[in-house]
Amino acid sequence: MDKKFYVTTPIYYINDKPHIGSTYTTVAADILARSHRLRGDKTFFLTGTDENSQKSVEAAEKSGKELRVYLDEMAKIWENTWKELGLSFDDFIRTSEERHYKAVKRFWQAVEKSGDIYKDKYERHYCVGCEDFKTDSELNEDDRCPLHPNKDLELVQEENYFFKASAYKDEILQLFHNQKDFVQPPKRLNEIRSYVKNAFNDFSISRESKKVSAGIPVPGDDSQRIYVWFDALINYMSAVGYGTDDELFKKWWPANLHLVGKDIIKFHCALWPAMIMSAAKNDPLLQNEDGTPKLPEQIFAHGFFTVEGQKMSKSLGNAIDPLELAKEYPFDVIRYFFFREIQFGNDGDFNRSRIAERYQTDLANTLGNLLNRAINMSRKYFDGKVPEINSYLTQVEFLACFNMDGTNFIGEDSLTTLWQQIDEYYNTSRIDLALELIWNGTELSAWSLNGLNKFIEEVKPFKLIKENELQTAQVLYCVLEACRHVAWMIEPVMPEISKQIIYSLGQDPKSEISQNNFQNLKKWGGLEPGSDLPEPKILFPRLGE
RNA sequence: CGCGGGGUAGAGCAGUUGGCAGCUCGCCAGGCCCAUAACCUGGAGGUCGUAGGUUCAAGUCCUACCCCCGCAACCA
Numbered sequence: 001m002d003k004k005f006y007v008t009t010p011i012y013y014i015n016d017k018p019h020i021g022s023t024y025t026t027v028a029a030d031i032l033a034r035s036h037r038l039r040g041d042k043t044f045f046l047t048g049t050d051e052n053s054q055k056s057v058e059a060a061e062k063s064g065k066e067l068r069v070y071l072d073e074m075a076k077i078w079e080n081t082w083k084e085l086g087l088s089f090d091d092f093i094r095t096s097e098e099r100h101y102k103a104v105k106r107f108w109q110a111v112e113k114s115g116d117i118y119k120d121k122y123e124r125h126y127c128v129g130c131e132d133f134k135t136d137s138e139l140n141e142d143d144r145c146p147l148h149p150n151k152d153l154e155l156v157q158e159e160n161y162f163f164k165a166s167a168y169k170d171e172i173l174q175l176f177h178n179q180k181d182f183v184q185p186p187k188r189l190n191e192i193r194s195y196v197k198n199a200f201n202d203f204s205i206s207r208e209s210k211k212v213s214a215g216i217p218v219p220g221d222d223s224q225r226i227y228v229w230f231d232a233l234i235n236y237m238s239a240v241g242y243g244t245d246d247e248l249f250k251k252w253w254p255a256n257l258h259l260v261g262k263d264i265i266k267f268h269c270a271l272w273p274a275m276i277m278s279a280a281k282n283d284p285l286l287q288n289e290d291g292t293p294k295l296p297e298q299i300f301a302h303g304f305f306t307v308e309g310q311k312m313s314k315s316l317g318n319a320i321d322p323l324e325l326a327k328e329y330p331f332d333v334i335r336y337f338f339f340r341e342i343q344f345g346n347d348g349d350f351n352r353s354r355i356a357e358r359y360q361t362d363l364a365n366t367l368g369n370l371l372n373r374a375i376n377m378s379r380k381y382f383d384g385k386v387p388e389i390n391s392y393l394t395q396v397e398f399l400a401c402f403n404m405d406g407t408n409f410i411g412e413d414s415l416t417t418l419w420q421q422i423d424e425y426y427n428t429s430r431i432d433l434a435l436e437l438i439w440n441g442t443e444l445s446a447w448s449l450n451g452l453n454k455f456i457e458e459v460k461p462f463k464l465i466k467e468n469e470l471q472t473a474q475v476l477y478c479v480l481e482a483c484r485h486v487a488w489m490i491e492p493v494m495p496e497i498s499k500q501i502i503y504s505l506g507q508d509p510k511s512e513i514s515q516n517n518f519q520n521l522k523k524w525g526g527l528e529p530g531s532d533l534p535e536p537k538i539l540f541p542r543l544g545e
Numbered sequence: 546c547g548c549g550g551g552g553u554a555g556a557g558c559a560g561u562u563g564g565c566a567g568c569u570c571g572c573c574a575g576g577c578c579c580a581u582a583a584c585c586u587g588g589a590g591g592u593c594g595u596a597g598g599u600u601c602a603a604g605u606c607c608u609a610c611c612c613c614c615g616c617a618a619c620c621a
Contacts, residue, residue: 013620024621025621191549195548262621264621301621305621309614311615342558343558346558348558354557354570358569364581365581368583369581370580370583373583377579439569440568456579456580457584460579461579463579540581542581542583
């Protein structure tokens with residue numbers, strides 16, 4: 001059991017500070033990284049900044065600062081934002097760093113050696129918005145870029161280096177065929193497949209140095225600088241030692257998951273594998289034992305946000321600063337909202353009244369109140385402690401006691417199944433489904449937060465206590481222990497809330513996790529009978545007080 | 546024939562391999578009293594954008610059509 005998990009976010013352009021769009025991506029990576037860490041996998045979570053773009057130069061000029069100063073300042077802002085939000089990244093790569101330059105150099109040379117870089121003279125239309133060349137067939141009726149019709153296309157006449165991407169077309173299509181989950185969700189695979197089939201041409205991968213002031217110089221040719229996408233993708237390797245630390249690289253590469261926005265799948269799902277296929281031919285570090293290239297395992301493309309139904313934009317002033325948002329709600333609430341409200345992979349709307357609704361119903365009423373009522377009863381009936389029980393009732397005994405049918409049962413036996421499902425969802429990046437399951441359960445099992453509230457209603461410990469203390473103890477223990485499990489189930493999404501739940505049960509999350517590995521944590525009975533229950537705090541105070 | 550997303554209950558959404566149409570909120574009527582005016586039960590409310598087609602069976606597959614959203618800049 002020596003599994004590793006290497007997850008990345010895209011590296012962000014830093015011509016402005018982070019907003020909720022980039023926050024969403026980074027939080028997703030954080031959740032998946034946390035879920036793997038919790039499960040004992042060796043985990044590496046990478047994020048960073050893309051600094052070799054011409055856009056950076058323009059932004060620096062606009063701010064009147066020197067490029068270097070500007071980049072340092074902005075990179076700091078990004079890194080600090082993630083830190084303040086409590087995101088658990090292990091490294092923060094900047095493509096202006098030495099290690100990245102070294103990686104790019106090595107990579108370029110490997111590709112060159114494979115004979116996939118050639119010089120060609122081209123007169124082509126270049127769209128500054130896309131940072132990409134456009135063929136005639138890609139232009140709209142007015143001969144403009146369909147994505148940026150208000151931008152004049154540059155007619156570029158120069159001799160550039162090209163990458164023979166088209167040579168890998170078949171191999172990539174084969175990859176899509178063999179590895180159906182290489183691109184997730186499936187609709188993105190369809191999209192990218194038709195792109196590769198129809199429009200996957202050789203890429204220009206350099207510009208003349210005299211025309212651009214940003215970019216890494218082409219190894220051995222200072223008159224050319226490397227096209228930003230060609231260098232940017234390599235960050236996923238440079239951060240784990242490619243070109244600087246072979247052992248480290250072997251430990252982490254290939255990446256298990258590249259998390260990207262739906263707008264950049266072309267680069268990640270087609271160009272990037274082609275680049276690696278090429279470089280791998282002449283770099284043993286990039287080869288599997290059988291000589292095949294070490295490609296990333298999966299690329300997951302998430303959707304975009306609108307804000308209150310409108311596109312996020314500066315002119316509308318609705319680009320939300322995550323740090324401001326974190327003042328309105330605990331950030332865990334935002335994290336919960338992101339992944340409960342929106343199916344991961346789909347577009348969604350960032351809507352304040354929906355956040356309030358989720359907060360009030362899911363978090364305050366269902367989760368917070370459940371915990372509160374269970375703890376209060378236990379404290380009241382059992383002298384401020386977790387009820388003492390000599391032995392646990394089995395499911396059969398339980399059902400007999402309370403005349404329930406199996407689907408209503410909350411307890412040990414149905415727990416294993418639930419955990420399996422939760423693990424599966426986290427493993428396949430279906431964070432939204434995990435949360436839905438925890439809150440709503442399924443038709444087959446009432447094991448859920450809603451189910452726990454029903455269970456209390458059905459068994460009525462507040463009445464039962466007058467007749468049978470032993471049974472009441474069993475019931476309340478069940479509910480409290482179930483809450484402990486819920487805390488661990490939601491830990492990746494709501495790490496702070498999770499801790500608070502564990503504390504409120506009189507346990508210490510740190511010692512729980514250090515004394516028990518994850519397998520133990522998942523077992524029934526981890527909550528110590530007879531331990532002290534502190535007076536409950538309101539986890540989610542009602543809004544608008 | 547630019548690219549992509551989408552039209553399912555009043556609102557917001559889910560529906561994987563075709564097999565009784567679900568979830569959250571809201572609404573109506575009850576219940577409970579341990580709890581954060583919270584919790585539980587029952588109910589009303591949908592010809593699944595339109596028109597055809599395939600099938601024993603279509604929200605789901607096929608064809609055509611209609612409508613909505615994003616695609617200057619910021620930007621995942």
